[in-house]
Amino acid sequence: MRQTICSTRFWWNGSLILLRVGGTLAVAGSAAAQTADVTFARDVAPILQQKCEACHRTGQMAPMSLTTYAEVRPWARAIRSKVAAGDMPPWHMDKTTGIQQFVNDISLSTDQRDTILRWVDAGAPLGNRADLPPAMAWPEGERWRVGDLLGREPDLLVSSTPWTQPAEGQDQWWQPVVDSGNTEDRWIKAVEVRPTLEGRRIVHHGNSALAEFAVGKAGEIYPADTGRLFEAGETVSFDIHYHSVGEEITDYLTIGVWFYPKDVVPKYAVRHSAMGVFQAMDTFDLPPHTLTTHQAFVPLEKPTRILSYQPHMHVRGKAMSMEAIYPDGRIEMLSHVDHFNFNWHVNYVYADDVAPLLPAGTMIKLTAWHDNTAGNRANPDPTQWVGWGQRSYDDMYHAHVRFIELTEDDYVTMVREREQASITEGDQ
Numbered sequence: 001m002r003q004t005i006c007s008t009r010f011w012w013n014g015s016l017i018l019l020r021v022g023g024t025l026a027v028a029g030s031a032a033a034q035t036a037d038v039t040f041a042r043d044v045a046p047i048l049q050q051k052c053e054a055c056h057r058t059g060q061m062a063p064m065s066l067t068t069y070a071e072v073r074p075w076a077r078a079i080r081s082k083v084a085a086g087d088m089p090p091w092h093m094d095k096t097t098g099i100q101q102f103v104n105d106i107s108l109s110t111d112q113r114d115t116i117l118r119w120v121d122a123g124a125p126l127g128n129r130a131d132l133p134p135a136m137a138w139p140e141g142e143r144w145r146v147g148d149l150l151g152r153e154p155d156l157l158v159s160s161t162p163w164t165q166p167a168e169g170q171d172q173w174w175q176p177v178v179d180s181g182n183t184e185d186r187w188i189k190a191v192e193v194r195p196t197l198e199g200r201r202i203v204h205h206g207n208s209a210l211a212e213f214a215v216g217k218a219g220e221i222y223p224a225d226t227g228r229l230f231e232a233g234e235t236v237s238f239d240i241h242y243h244s245v246g247e248e249i250t251d252y253l254t255i256g257v258w259f260y261p262k263d264v265v266p267k268y269a270v271r272h273s274a275m276g277v278f279q280a281m282d283t284f285d286l287p288p289h290t291l292t293t294h295q296a297f298v299p300l301e302k303p304t305r306i307l308s309y310q311p312h313m314h315v316r317g318k319a320m321s322m323e324a325i326y327p328d329g330r331i332e333m334l335s336h337v338d339h340f341n342f343n344w345h346v347n348y349v350y351a352d353d354v355a356p357l358l359p360a361g362t363m364i365k366l367t368a369w370h371d372n373t374a375g376n377r378a379n380p381d382p383t384q385w386v387g388w389g390q391r392s393y394d395d396m397y398h399a400h401v402r403f404i405e406l407t408e409d410d411y412v413t414m415v416r417e418r419e420q421a422s423i424t425e426g427d428q
């Protein structure tokens with residue numbers, strides 16, 4: 001603990017003013033007063049292992065490895081700014097509103113975040129080497145993470161046409177359409193996408209009509225009795241974002257597909273909608289030097305359970321929220337991605353017991369914010385008038401939403417089960 005000889009603080013026009021008379025400046029009870037204790041070895045290394053190494057280690061897509069003190073120390077300042085801004089780990093959800101439990105949450109807890117910031121502020125000390133956790137044992141070679149969870153290899157593999165990304169050059173969006181080789185109608189239980197080992201360094205993310213690849217993501221396993229029909233002869237279209245890393249690399253993505261047994265037809269079919277896209281095409285307009293808000297409304301004709309939410313915008317996109325307007329007029333914030341980043345297409349997959357359960361007649365309200373000013377560092381040209389379009393310097397907005405439609409009876413049962421579960425929790 002640092003000692004304060006004399007420090008006084010008071011509020012003036014909403015800002016904190018510190019007066020210091022001699023001695024070391026310290027603010028009682030604030031982060032600065034607690035920094036001395038935080039060390040890399042004991043406090044920070046375990047967090048980086050758990051939350052950063054999946055991408056920040058040799059051979060993965062992040063630009064630098066963060067597995068040892070020697071590797072991390074030169075990046076301390078950059079880590080502080082990315083962590084403080086909520087840019088890293090890439091999880092861009094507003095944590096102060098809406099649903100907060102997701103099956104694929106890779107974000108830092110408030111404690112973890114504060115620990116990292118306090119450590120950098122204290123001069124990023126190593127501490128006692130004896131406190132270092134053992135190095136992580138990352139799986140070698142290619143593994144299907146869904147396969148590990150389900151205990152078996154995929155039933156079908158579908159690969160994209162290879163792409164060679166030059167050593168230097170612009171980012172590429174590669175969109176091959178391939179034959180799936182699927183010969184009969186089957187219901188999908190789970191999917192996972194992975195690039196080649198080499199390719200992991202150049203793939204930012206890849207979407208396909210079936211599944212999506214994002215580092216840190218263990219594929220998708222649908223909930224019980226829920227699946228997606230994969231028809232015989234169906235083609236698969238990919239949309240892959242490649243970036244250059246100073247060396248020519250050739251890559252393709254492979255989708256692993258796990259089916260339900262042949263005689264099983266799951267009760268619920270997973271549906272996908274690019275919600276808001278038609279309203280956006282009609283009304284989208286981004287004048288130069290302005291911040292804009294656009295809204296789209298999508299009625300749900302049947303009771304619906306939403307499985308996942310993935311906002312989509314281009315370089316001027318800043319934030320997108322999804323609210324439910326219930327038939328009785330009540331409005332609920334479901335999710336708000338408040339610091340959207342076009343480089344990251346994060347799909348937020350709701351945990352089973354909090355996934356939105358919405359009655360027929362609910363209106364989904366999407367609100368998208370775009371920043372076409374010079375204040376947006378991702379903006380290539382704030383003097384341009386931007387319209388809806390596919391190129392990344394045009395812009396757009398919609399939300400990829402996966403959902404299942406329910407019968408009235410199922411809806412009532414599910415709502416009752418949740419109420420029951422929350423009463424039971426309250427009892428404990």
Ligand code: HEC
Nearest residue numbers: 051052054055061062063078079082088089090215216343
């Ligand atoms: C899902 C993969 C992933 C995870 C998890 C992740 N990063 Fe990153 N990180 C990246 C990629 C890719 C980049 C480069 C592109 C970008 O900045 O978006 C990056 C960039 C960075 C940068 C900026 C580097 C520069 O060149 O200025 C910092 C700092 C950083 N990450 C720190 C962290 C820390 C600290 C964590 C954990 C708390 C973390 N990242 C977790 C993938 C990841």
